[in-house]
Amino acid sequence: MEQNEKRKVVFSGIQPSGNITLGNYIGALRNFSSFPDADCLYCVVDLHTLTVRQNPAELRKRTTSLAALYVACGLDPEENIIYCQSHVPAHAELAWILNCFTYMGELNRMTQFKDKSAKHADNINAGLFTYPVLMASDILLYQTDIVPVGVDQKQHVEICRDIAQRFNGIYGDVFTIPEPYIRKASAKIMSLTEPTRKMSKSDPEDTFIALLDKPEDIRRKIKRAVTDSDGEIRYDPENKPGVSNLLTILAALKNQTPEEAAAVLSGLGYGALKEAVTDAVITEFTPIQQRYNEILADKEGLNAMLRRNAEKADYLARKTLRKVYKKVGLFQL
Ligand code: AQP
Secondary structure: OOOOOOOOEEEEEEOOOOOOEHHHHHHOHHHHHHOOOOEEEEEEOHHHHOOOOOOHHHHHHHHHHHHHHHHHOOOOOOOEEEEEHHHOOHHHHHHHHHHOOOOHHHHHOOHHHHHHHHHOOOOOOHHHHHHHHHHHHHHHOOOOOEEEOOHHHHHHHHHHHHHHHHHHHHHOOOOOOOEEEOOHHHOOOEOOOOOOOEOOOOOOHHHOOEOOOOHHHHHHHHHOOOOOOOOOOOOOOOOOHHHHHHHHHHHHHHOOOHHHHHHHOOOOOHHHHHHHHHHHHHHHHHHHHHHHHHHHHOHHHHHHHHHHHHHHHHHHHHHHHHHHHHHHOOOOO
């Protein structure tokens, strides 16, 4: 790297809105360690979870649990800024400003809003609608270059780019325009019971594998995963969504393509496929769970880490926010 070349900034976050799933792990979490030469921020985006009603005690517990999981998955908290969104007020402050630079029509097109409105028809709140603006603020506050996400979040990164370009068009180069980073093979893991739907942490337990599931639960859930009746192990997401989903999981964990994973098992039955997936998941998760238990045993150490890193994030976020306030004409003392 040239001496004066700016290091890239990576930002991503996960909501503590349920038990972290195999989908969150394959689509996002495990890709977070792919940027050794960048300045990385990994946020527990707790404010986002309030768009759906949460049990307060559960939310608090899941927030520290997710921070511990970040570290357990290999992110060194001295090298990466691991923190909690609500500990850095600039996220909510910038969101207000950017709300005033985002059109209703743009937000109306967001598929996540449509999906979540259908799922929570009794609570279609304004926060659910403006969720992408808060996400844009998360990203833009840190002058982020790269956003590692699963494919379901691509549309939100695109609207973030649009908002940033619109703002820069009026006020000059205030924000870096971010790029999504989506690993093709692992972009979308589907539900075990309804393999045409995304695996989601806020869905019922038997639809997903949680990163903290016990081996016997992993085995049971995969055993019950929906397949089909034709009996051939072949990667064909359109006609064989269940089998293809299992192949995607296996391939992602073994760094193969789904076709390669299918070739290894060719001629065998679905029992063998499920056995292979179970072994791969348990092998991957066991060391993470061991580290997680160690980290969680030192609650004070975990809290101190979160406090230290929130201060670092706050310092960076304030720099951008001051610039934004000045540009839009807010009087500052
Ligand atoms: N099934 C999935 N396959 C691949 N990637 C996935 N991600 C989520 N589900 C899958 C990725 O995980 C990251 C964290 O997502 P989030 O917590 O911010 O929100 P989400 O996308 O809405 O995740 P969930 O699990 O579906 O949460 P709920 O149920 O609360 O809505 C993102 O990078 C996402 O792409």
